[in-house]
Amino acid sequence: MPSGRGASGGGGSHFGGGGGSRRGGSSSGNSARYSRPMVFWFFGRRYYLPLGVSNAVRGLLSAALIMAIAFFMFFCFLRDNKGKLGTIVYDHNRYISMIEYAKENPDYQKEGVITAVKYNSYAKKYYFEYSIPMEGYGGYYYNGQFYTGNQLMGYTYSVYSAEEIKNFRLGQTLIFAVDSIPVTPITDSINFGYEDIPLSADGEYVQIKKRILLLSVVCAVLGAATLAILGVAVFKAVKNAKEKQEVAENCATKTDFKGEKVVRCAYCGSIMENGQGKCKNCGATIQPDDK
Helix, strand or coil: CCCCHHHHHHCCCCCCCCCCCCCCCCCCHHHCCCCCCCEEEECCEEEECCHHHHHHHHHHHHHHHHHHHHHHHHHHHHHHHHHHHHHHHHHHHHHHHHHHHHHHCHHHEEEEEEEEEEEECCCCEEEEEEEEECCCCCEEEECCEEEECCEEEEECCCCECCCHHHHCCCCCEEEEEECCCCCCCCCCEEEHHHHHCCHHHCHHHHHHHHHHHHHHHHHHHHHHHHHHHHHHHHHHHHHHCEEHHHHHHHHCCCCCCCCCCCEECCCCCCEECCCCCECCCCCCECCHHHC
């Protein structure tokens, strides 16, 4: 029998943040962060980006990564909601077919009684619960509760407005289509009036369609932002890339006439002066191991 999908959304479970304390610990002197230009190869040639440009490109790539992760998360939400929408459409068509079959086979038509009228706050629509007589059953479980007697319990989807639900009252008898004879605790059922209700009247269908539209817009914005940021990063990298070999050849004329060891920057190839801790050409901070 149809069940209110909105009921599953009221769990209100929390995913705790964990609250784990950050691991402290002093950092040693060797763990100091050195500034290094970005280096890459293209068609067998090595290129580098000046330190300032490198930091800007790193920032852009980090932003693009965050955007990409957000896009993936929202895309998963979008896909999940599209799946739910497909389930609603499938259920609607299946119950319409059940009603049509019951019309052609009167044995599959059963009387039932409205037992409750309720409001689905998520769907913003009303629905009612009902019972259909069974034979040969003294009791059974339904929605986690044990019911005595020989009544099959069910409920409609949340498809009725405040005005429409006034047409239904407790104790009212309606005709229901069932999918099995005799009626058992696992018999599926639907009220005959459901065939006159379009999908656009289903509260959950409407809410999910709104959510899909919103998620689609968010995914489009995040996707475009990710591509735009990557484009800017690539543009800055291409525009400011310098070939190491060319710089090294230009600096090669600066030979040390005293015969002392010549130290070159590992990133751009520029000659380093004694005691120099930062490359004047590309801005790289030189570690002792680099000299």
